[in-house]
Structure formats: structure tokens, C-alpha cells
Amino acid sequence: MIDIYHVPISRSMRIIWLCEELDLPYHVHPVDFSAQYRASPEWRRMNPVGKVPVLVDGELKLFESGAMIDYILERYGAGRLMPPPGTDAHALYRQWCWFAEATFARPVGEVVNHRRAFPDGTHHDEVIDEMRGRAQMCCDALDSELEGKTWILGEAFTAADILVGQTLLMATRFTRPNLGAALGGYFERIGQRPAYIKATADI
Ligand SMILES: N[C@@H](CCC(=O)N[C@@H](CS)C(=O)NCC(=O)O)C(=O)O
Incomplete structure (x- = not known):
């Protein structure tokens, strides 16, 4: 199960959208987007610069949305939603x-x-x-x-x-x-x- 730490309209929406396009199961965790919470040690452990989104899949944690998209496509995409690499x-x-x-x-x-x-x-x-x-x-x-x-x-x-x-x-x-x-x-x-x-x- 892919865990997506999410704030509406923000870049975490990209990951929800991708999971929906691929019909992958995921779980959304709403994040408190206040500057105070994002500066807290708890959130900085998730994202070292206090931003959104964060993705967790088993032992893996990612904090750049483009890397999350690459990861999901390569791991679960089976060639969908991108042209063949090297072309x-x-x-x-x-x-x-x-x-x-x-x-x-x-x-x-x-x-x-x-x-x-x-x-x-x-x-x-x-x-x-x-x-x-x-x-x-x-x-x-x-x-x-x-x-x-x-x-x-x-x-x-x-x-x-x-x-x-x-x-x-x-x-x-x-x-x-x-x-x-x-x-x-x-x-x-x-x-x-x-x-x-x-x-x-x-x-
Ligand atoms: N390059 C990062 C950018 C992340 C980013 O800027 N997220 C925004 C929300 S969409 C944020 O958390 N902004 C708060 C801030 O920069 O203080 C990514 O693609 O994940």
C-alpha cells in the first residue's frame, strides 16, 4: 500500500492522480500545512525541508514528487503512462x-x-x-x-x-x-x- 501525505491542490495531488490513473491502491494522510507543523521535528523527519508531499511504500520514503512519479511508474506501471526508456x-x-x-x-x-x-x-x-x-x-x-x-x-x-x-x-x-x-x-x-x-x- 502506498501512503501519500497530502494537502489539497498541492503536489501530493500528482501522486493521488497517478495512482488513480494506474488503478493502484493508496492511503491518503492529510498533513497540517501550517508553517509551525511543517517546521516541527516530527514533519522534518518526514521531509527535511518541511514541504509536501511525502510518499511511504514499505521501507521506502520519498520527498520529491517527480521521484515519486518515476518510482511508481517503474515499480508498478508495467510500461503504462510513459514512452519506452531510451527513445x-x-x-x-x-x-x-x-x-x-x-x-x-x-x-x-x-x-x-x-x-x-x-x-x-x-x-x-x-x-x-x-x-x-x-x-x-x-x-x-x-x-x-x-x-x-x-x-x-x-x-x-x-x-x-x-x-x-x-x-x-x-x-x-x-x-x-x-x-x-x-x-x-x-x-x-x-x-x-x-x-x-x-x-x-x-x-
Ligand atoms: N520539488 C518539490 C517541491 C515541493 C513543494 O514546494 N511543495 C509545496 C506544496 S505544493 C510546499 O510544501 N510548499 C511550502 C514551502 O515551500 O514552504 C516536489 O516536487 O515535491
Whole structure:
């Protein structure tokens, strides 16, 4: 049984969504997302930098969501939701997985972190604007990539769509980008997937 330590809308949703797509059993543990709890020794033993998510599977504990996705696909995926390793398609699959977390989720997360670090209107609007601009650039890149495509790699839905789709959800909530026609249509298709609907039932 895969244990998923979860906060609604956060990256832990990626893992629930993936388990649903693969029809894998899992157990959700809600996490207190307060700064106090995340700084506690109890949570730091789970995640050394006080973030979410955490996955536990038997003796294994992971605290990076991309590594969790790789692990689940390699251990339980039986070739599903990713192109065969060593192919060009797999290289592009990895590119979009990394793009979603390293390039797109970063400015989105920094908007949230900045507002949290400087509450009560003391945040710096120019910092937020800069990060929103970076998130918008990612949305523009996705919009142009998705022109004429159903999913980010073409006709086949892959786990890259889970990473991109969940980051897009965070962006729509926290940086309110313009999506463009192709990206808007993609977000609608994402929203119709039964596994996504289950993973977002708590938001
Ligand atoms: N690269 C990490 C990022 C984890 C992350 O930033 N999680 C957010 C929630 S989605 C969080 O815990 N933010 C609190 C903070 O950064 O203080 C991953 O993919 O797991």
C-alpha cells in the first residue's frame, strides 16, 4: 500500500492522480500545512525541508514528487503512462516532466511563498509581478506546444500530463495566467479525466 501525505491542490495531488490513473491502491494522510507543523521535528523527519508531499511504500520514503512519479511508474506501471526508456519520445516525456516542476512550478510556488512570507499586504508587488510573468511565459510555451495536440506528447496521455496539469491547476489558482485557446482546451480535457476528478475532490 502506498501512503501519500497530502494537502489539497498541492503536489501530493500528482501522486493521488497517478495512482488513480494506474488503478493502484493508496492511503491518503492529510498533513497540517501550517508553517509551525511543517517546521516541527516530527514533519522534518518526514521531509527535511518541511514541504509536501511525502510518499511511504514499505521501507521506502520519498520527498520529491517527480521521484515519486518515476518510482511508481517503474515499480508498478508495467510500461503504462510513459514512452519506452531510451527513445526520443521518452526524452521529450522527461523534458516536459522537468519543465513542469523545474521551470513552470517554480515561479508559481514563489508567488505563494512570497505572499505567505510577507502577509498582511507587506509583500512586494514587483516580486509577484516578476514571477507571474515567468509563469505566463511557461503558459505561452505550453499553448504553442499544444497547438493541434490532445496531450503534451501528442495522442497518448502520459505522466508528463499529470505534472504539467497539476502545475497548471496551481497556476490558475495562484497566478491567474492567460491560457490561450490550445492550453485552455487542454486544461478542460484534463478536468474531464476521472482520475483528475478524484484527485481534486477535496478542493
Ligand atoms: N520539488 C518539490 C517541491 C515541493 C513543494 O514546494 N511543495 C509545496 C506544496 S505544493 C510546499 O510544501 N510548499 C511550502 C514551502 O515551500 O514552504 C516536489 O516536487 O515535491
